[in-house]
Amino acid sequence: MRYSASFGGPAPASVPVRQGIRPALFYGMFAALLCANALTATAFLFSNDIAKLWNRQNDQVVAAYEDRIAQLRVEVDRLHSRSYAQAGDINLQLQELSQQQEVLIEQHQLVKVLVDKAGQLGIDSAALPSASGAPAIAPLAMSSGNAEIDATASAITQMMGETQFAMTSIAETATERTRNIVTELSGLGIRVTLPEDDLDGVGGPLLAAVDGAEASPMIDDANAVMAALVRYKAARDSIDTAPIHMPISGNFRQSSGFGNRTDPFTGRRAFHSGMDFAATTGTSVLSAGAGVVSFVGVKSGYGNVVEVTHANGLISRYGHLSGFLSEVGQRVNTGTPIARVGSTGRSTGPHLHFEVRKDDVAINPKNFLEAGKRLTGLLG
Structure with a gap:
């Protein structure tokens, strides 16, 4: 007796057993479907060409493709040529920037x-930029854009302008100070000798001109600035050699000036050939300018x-000195102590007579000292 499958018995003999799809058949169908889709897409994209092929127009299609390839080759060559030209321009620009x-830097x-x-001469120039601040040229050689090249060229031009301004500032300051010194000292009858002629010497063998060998304007500008500094130094040295500096320091006061005055001993009008500075005995007396001590001793009326x-x-x-701090033949500078204040000679109390x-003629020393103050203020 056979039992139903629902009751766990044997299945009826009339029910057949089902079998699955074979794998080879499945993969074959899938490949065929994929090829069909690919052919359909290709036909969609190249339907015109395929149609021409199917219409036995293969020669015309090939010729058309060859024409398109030729046109593309011409376009590529043209782009290459443009690229080479641009590269050449960039290389030229980079060379010029270098x-x-x-x-x-020079x-x-x-x-x-x-x-x-x-x-060294006391001239403060304009702020000088650092040469290391210039953009490096070598890294830009790998750049493909011109914006960086233009920015670099602008930065270099700006720095060159700043250094040129610094040179101009130095030359103008030196020239102006030289002019002021000459004016002040000339007003005192002091002739300032400037090394103008010494800077004009040129020479050399006469040779034929060479293309591209012109002298650098930058060198000429630098030489002009140096000439202005040399002239200024000469003028500045003239200040040091002129007796225009205060011959005393510390606590003092001007007790008498140059010119006619009431004589302290006679009570009558008399000429006073210098300036008196009242100070305590022993106060240092300073040389009013650089020079050589030519006399140390006693003179009538002066002590x-x-x-x-x-x-x-x-x-x-x-x-009217109380003591000496120098000797004949000694070379002294501006401000060198040479003596001490006293009251010797025709004097009513301790003071310095300056x-x-x-040419053995007394000149008003006030003009010299005032010029010295103005020049000291000018030179800082």
């Missing part, structure tokens, strides 16, 4: 020397006296 940077070195020289001979035939005289003389 040359400008070298000029900038210019910076020249200006640095001039700034140091000006600083103890020291005289210093300066350039331009000027002599400064210091009287004179400036030329």
Whole structure:
């Protein structure tokens, strides 16, 4: 007896057993479907060409493709040519920038020397940019854009302008100060000798001109600035040699001036050949300018006296001294202590009698001292 499957018995003999789809058949059908889709897409994209092929127009299609390839090749060649031209322009620009940077570095070195020289003479120049601040040229050689090249060129041009401004500032300041010094000293009858002729010497063998060998304008500018500094130094040295500086320091007061006055001993009008500075006995007396001590001793009416001979035939005289701090033949600078305040000779009390003389004629020392104050203010 057979039992139903629902009751766990044997299945009826009339029910057949089902079998699954074979794998080979399944994959074959899938591949066929995929190829059909691919062919359909290809036919959609290239339907015109395929139609022509099917219409036995293969030769015309091939010719058309060859024409398109030829046109594309021409276009590529044209783009390559443009790229090469642009690359050539960029390389040329980079080469020019490299040359400008070298000029900038050279210019910076020249200006640095001039700034140091000006600083030694007390001239503060405009702020000098650092040459290391210039953009590097080498990394830009790999850049494909011109914006960076233009920015670099602008930065280099700006820095070159700044260094040029620094040189111009130094030259103008030196020239202006030289002019003021000459004006002040000329008003005192002091001739200032400037090394103009010494800077004009040129020479060399006569040779044929060579293309591209012109002298650098930058060198000419630097030489002009240096010439201005040399002239200024000469003018500044003239200040040091002139007796225009205060011959005493510390606590003092001007007790008498140059010219006619009431004589303290006779009570009558008399000429006073110098300026008196009242101070305590022993106060240091300073040389009013660089020169050579030409007299140390006693003079009638002056008591103890020291005289210093300066350039331009000027002599400064210091009287009524209590002691000497210098000797004949000694070279002294501006501000060198040469004696001490006293009350020797024709004097009513301790003070310094200061004179400036030329050709043994007394000159008003007030004009010299006031010029000295103005020049000291000018030079800082």
